[in-house]
Amino acid sequence: MLGAMASDFQRRKISGVFGAMDHDRDGYLTEADFRALTARWLDLRGTDAGTPGGRRLTGIMMGWWGTLDDAAGGDGKVSVDQVLRVVDELPKMPGAVTGTAEAVFEAVDENGDGVISAAEYHRLITAWNGVETPTDEVFALLDTDGDGRLSREEFTGHWYEFWAGDDPAAPGSRVFGRV
Template structure:
């Protein structure tokens, strides 16, 4: 069972994604997330980047509902999401696959690393705010080289969703909560 710390950090992401503030995640929330992200990047419908981002986000919605929508009502409550979080230690490969897809979506210039500005864009897309991010990225960039490599991102992403260490830098993946 997820700890109170895990629930608190996942709840922060959940609330940020719940665009209509109805207490559930549904397809429209993922469509809103997609639109915020492509808007930040300036990608227009029909372009390859737009369609790739839409496929990524809506694919994540499909996977989330398949794993967590226990009552099949086409919406996911925080409790249903936390049931998935409880399962994550057993599906490490799926967590890393999601991290790789997210890395590719965040790495706008395709240089195989995430710069602070790219991280800021994704946090803004998820939360609608970049408040405090100038202090967060240095905590994520443990080796201090100014970016996140794919390996670093995978570990941070995995530990955010599966970890329970309040001192881990991974807790700041989505900014302050």
């Protein structure tokens, strides 16, 4: 018996992120798309892949590409339907999702202070979307304890909710903005 199919809400939120990541708009995610996303993010930080932080970000992003490609079959091209099939399996493997969240947290926490500031979050979303994106409203939703920053625990919980959850009202459903 097949696992549950992605809901319409899951399809909408994943398709939005997929579209933002599909740099060349060919309908697939590829290594080149992840390299383009990484380059945008480094550019927004005002650095490059040659710096320690740049090497770390590049390693995290390209590691995530390798994991996604492997999970989707390993042919170097991942369709939105393949991503959705992977998403269908995520509730069965929460460690994989939280592991990715930990890695992305490290990439977003530019200054290594153990929290994500509103500015660091803004750079993540703007890099991801490829266009300037207002993030104050969403950041306030994600900052569940109201301290003006996202702790590792807050971010990991929201990341899990985005990728493995199906609750439109959950703050984590908006990690990448409104759906």
